[in-house]
Amino acid sequence: MNLLEAMEQRHAIRAYTDEPVAADVLAILKAEICSCNMESGLHVQMASGLEDAFLGLKTHYGRFTGVHNAIALIGRPQAPAADGVADTGTSEGIGESGDAGDTEDAGNAGAAGERAASDGSREPGEHGDADAAPASTQPPAQAGWSKADNTDEAAAQAGIDPGEAALQEKVGYYGEQLALRAVQLGLETCWAVLDDADKAEHPWWCLHPGERIVWVLAFGHGARPAGRRRTKPMEQLCRIPEGMAMPDWFRAGMEAAMLAPTSLSQQPFLFTLHEDGTVSAEATSGLFAHVGLGCAKCHFEIGAGRDNVVWR
Numbered sequence: 001m002n003l004l005e006a007m008e009q010r011h012a013i014r015a016y017t018d019e020p021v022a023a024d025v026l027a028i029l030k031a032e033i034c035s036c037n038m039e040s041g042l043h044v045q046m047a048s049g050l051e052d053a054f055l056g057l058k059t060h061y062g063r064f065t066g067v068h069n070a071i072a073l074i075g076r077p078q079a080p081a082a083d084g085v086a087d088t089g090t091s092e093g094i095g096e097s098g099d100a101g102d103t104e105d106a107g108n109a110g111a112a113g114e115r116a117a118s119d120g121s122r123e124p125g126e127h128g129d130a131d132a133a134p135a136s137t138q139p140p141a142q143a144g145w146s147k148a149d150n151t152d153e154a155a156a157q158a159g160i161d162p163g164e165a166a167l168q169e170k171v172g173y174y175g176e177q178l179a180l181r182a183v184q185l186g187l188e189t190c191w192a193v194l195d196d197a198d199k200a201e202h203p204w205w206c207l208h209p210g211e212r213i214v215w216v217l218a219f220g221h222g223a224r225p226a227g228r229r230r231t232k233p234m235e236q237l238c239r240i241p242e243g244m245a246m247p248d249w250f251r252a253g254m255e256a257a258m259l260a261p262t263s264l265s266q267q268p269f270l271f272t273l274h275e276d277g278t279v280s281a282e283a284t285s286g287l288f289a290h291v292g293l294g295c296a297k298c299h300f301e302i303g304a305g306r307d308n309v310v311w312r
Contacts, residue, residue: 001183001184002184003180003184003302004256004302004303006180006181006183006184007180007256007259007260007299007302007303008259009183010179010180010183010189010259010261011188011226011229012062012189012190012191012226012261013188013189013190013218013222013223013224013226014062014063014064014065014190014218015064015065015066015222015223015224016065016066016067016068016069016188016218016220016221016222016223017066017220017221017222017223018066018068019220019221020048020049020068021048021049021069021187021219021220021221025185025186025187026046026048028181028185029046029071029178029181029182029185029219030046032177032178032181033045033046033071033178036174036177036178039174040075040170040173040174041075042073042074042075042170042171042174043074043075043207043208043211044071044072044073044074044174044175044178045071045072045074045204045205045206046069046070046071046072047069047070047072047204047205048068048069049068049069050068050069050070050204051068052067052068053067053068053069053070053204053216053218054067054070054192054194054216054218055194055200055201055202055203055204057194057195057196057197057200058194058195058196059192059193059194059195060192060193060195061263061264062190062192064190064192064218065223066220066223067218067220068220069218069219069220070216070217070218070219071175071178071216071217071219072204072205072213072216073171073174073175073213073214073215073216073217074205074207074211074212074213074214075167075170075171075211075212075214076167076208076210076211076212077161077163077164077166077167077210078163078166078167160290165283165290166290167214168214168288168290168291168294169283169290169291169293169294169297170294171214171215171291171294172215172290172291172292172293172294172295172296172297172298173294173295173297173298174294174298175191175215175217175291175294175295176260176261176294176295176298176299177298178217179191179217179219179261180298180302182217182219187219187220187221188219188220188221188222188226189217189218189219190217190218191215191216191217191218191261191291192215192216192217192218193215193216193288194213194216197212197213197216198212198213214291215291229259229265230265231258231259231265231267232258232267234251234254234255234258237254237257237258237267237269237270237271238250238254238270238271238272238273239270239271239272239273240272240273241273241274241275244273244275246273247273249304249305249308249309250273250279250304252303252304252305253271253279253299253300253301253303253304253308253309254271254300254303255303256299256300256302256303256304257269257271257296257297257299257300257303259299260292260295260296260298260299261292261295262286262288262289262292262295262296263286263287263288263289263291263292264287266286266287266289266292267286267292267296268283268284268285268286268287268289268292268293269281269282269283269284269289269292269293269296270282270284271296271300274312277310278310278311278312279300279309279310279311279312280311280312281293281296281297281300281311
């Protein structure tokens with residue numbers, strides 16, 4: 001299954017069976033998490049085989065059952081630099097623009113009895129509270145999303161600071177990469193926000209100072225079929241210069257972006273093709289818009305072909 005097929009196959013599944021995820025599949029996911037952490041500077045962690053990976057915490061928008069495996073998407077907002085630009089430490093694939101919560105078809109010390117692995121995942125049944133990726137070893141920030149003097153209306157309306165908006169977009173971008181990889185491996189997934197995750201009594205994740213869980217990604221073997229996917233018309237989600245025919249690569253990117261998970265299927269994003277061939281993407285008004293934007297940008301790059309996309 002290629003990534004485009006995984007996009008078509010992916011749906012939000014909130015009920016899972018007790019069938020364990022195979023060890024070799026977990027190993028592949030761990031390697032993918034390690035790669036995402038190194039590229040993004042996030043502190044993504046995974047747990048598997050738990051009685052309740054959500055620890056009894058309430059979730060936004062939807063009831064989950066049988067969640068034994070989850071990925072915690074963890075990071076810290078990037079403080080603005082002296083010049084007022086918020087450098088988020090993203091890779092070049094994130095682009096320039098950039099909330100968090102349960103999506104679409106939709107969120108401390110480590111607990112005793114668990115240990116962080118070198119890829120940021122955590123295995124139950126082992127003792128230790130030292131995290132294997134201390135803050136001092138995180139990769140340096142790379143050129144990525146920046147605020148500069150542009151106005152992000154969705155962030156301003158939601159009262160989100162630029163560094164926080166950038167973190168949420170980054171979580172959407174890399175979290176969706178992990179979700180698609182899980183689907184390729186024959187698993188079902190669903191995004192969610194965990195209420196009061198910072199107050200969990202015995203968390204399986206480990207937070208460095210200033211970090212928090214933005215979203216979580218449940219995964220496993222689905223217990224029931226997915227619901228129907230909804231989407232807005234493409235013309236409501238993109239703009240191209242007047243008189244220009246939409247290039248095939250841009251249309252393919254938009255078709256992929258329309259399959260991306262967003263909270264309550266609101267699709268709060270807008271892609272713009274400029275006359276010079278560059279592309280910009282922005283969050284529009286909607287629930288948890290910036291994570292949804294990150295997911296959509298991940299899909300867009302895959303659909304359009306990364307070599308064709310130059311973010312403005």
